[in-house]
Amino acid sequence: MRQWYRFWTGSNPIAKQAVSQLEPAAIGQQLVAQIPWGHNFVIISKIKEPGEALFYVQQTIQNNWSRAVLTHHIESRLYQREGKAVTNFKATLPAPQSDLAEQILKDPYNFDFLVLRKKHDEKELEEALIDHVTRFLLELGAGFSYVGRQYRLEVGGDEFFIDLLFYHTRLHCFIVIELKAVKFKPEFAGKLNFFFYRS
Numbered sequence: 001m002r003q004w005y006r007f008w009t010g011s012n013p014i015a016k017q018a019v020s021q022l023e024p025a026a027i028g029q030q031l032v033a034q035i036p037w038g039h040n041f042v043i044i045s046k047i048k049e050p051g052e053a054l055f056y057v058q059q060t061i062q063n064n065w066s067r068a069v070l071t072h073h074i075e076s077r078l079y080q081r082e083g084k085a086v087t088n089f090k091a092t093l094p095a096p097q098s099d100l101a102e103q104i105l106k107d108p109y110n111f112d113f114l115v116l117r118k119k120h121d122e123k124e125l126e127e128a129l130i131d132h133v134t135r136f137l138l139e140l141g142a143g144f145s146y147v148g149r150q151y152r153l154e155v156g157g158d159e160f161f162i163d164l165l166f167y168h169t170r171l172h173c174f175i176v177i178e179l180k181a182v183k184f185k186p187e188f189a190g191k192l193n194f195f196f197y198r199s
Contacts, residue, residue, distance in 0.1 A: 007044045007053070035060050038067045042074065052079045063142045072138065076112075082141075100171055122179045126163055129179075143170040160194070 039060055047053045056079065060070055093101060113135045114128045129136045130149055137144055144166045151165040164177040180188055 004040055004044050008050070036067070039065075039070055042067055042071055046071075046074050055079050069138065076139070097171060120181055122163070122181045125179050125181055129164070140166070143168050144175065145169060147174070 035057060043053050043056050047056065056070060056074060059065065059073070059078075065073070092098070113132055114125075116124060116128055120128075126149060133146060137146065145168075147165040147167055149164050151162040153160045153162065162176050163179045166175040166177065167173070168175050178188065178191060
């Protein structure tokens with residue numbers, strides 16, 4: 001308890017500012033009342049920066065994370081990865097959607113739970129992700145719903161297949177994942193644009 005109190009009320013101005021962002025109620029009532037003590041203990045024992053700790057407190061409250069899920073996200077450094085992917089969302093989407101779309105992407109994604117050959121192909125990657133779909137969805141983040149793999153589209157009598165298709169419940173849109181096991185090539189973006197304009 002002393003460690004927890006010192007963490008959130010120490011002389012660090014960032015900690016005091018972070019705590020003040022939670023709500024005007026007392027510190028102890030806010031943190032302990034909104035997340036279980038075990039979650040608090042995980043946060044203060046694994047994190048040193050109050051801003052990062054506040055991020056995990058807010059995410060736990062917002063997403064109703066279990067202690068195991070919280071621990072997984074801390075150990076996979078979600079705070080450092082979330083919202084870091086390079087995108088063109090600000091230029092192509094209106095403000096609320098662009099901000100939310102940017103928040104759901106990470107750079108890099110952590111797929112350490114997969115066991116793949118060093119020289120794996122796209123089919124092997126896809127099968128491994130589907131075999132571990134629960135952990136894959138956990139890594140993607142809250143709001144993703146799995147729709148299917150090799151999802152068939154018919155355009156002008158021709159068939160096209162989306163490697164993995166998800167629906168995002170907060171963005172209210174489909175998320176297309178096109179898997180590639182090689183270095184990025186510009187034509188890959190063209191294929192994704194094709195799916196975008198056909199949906």
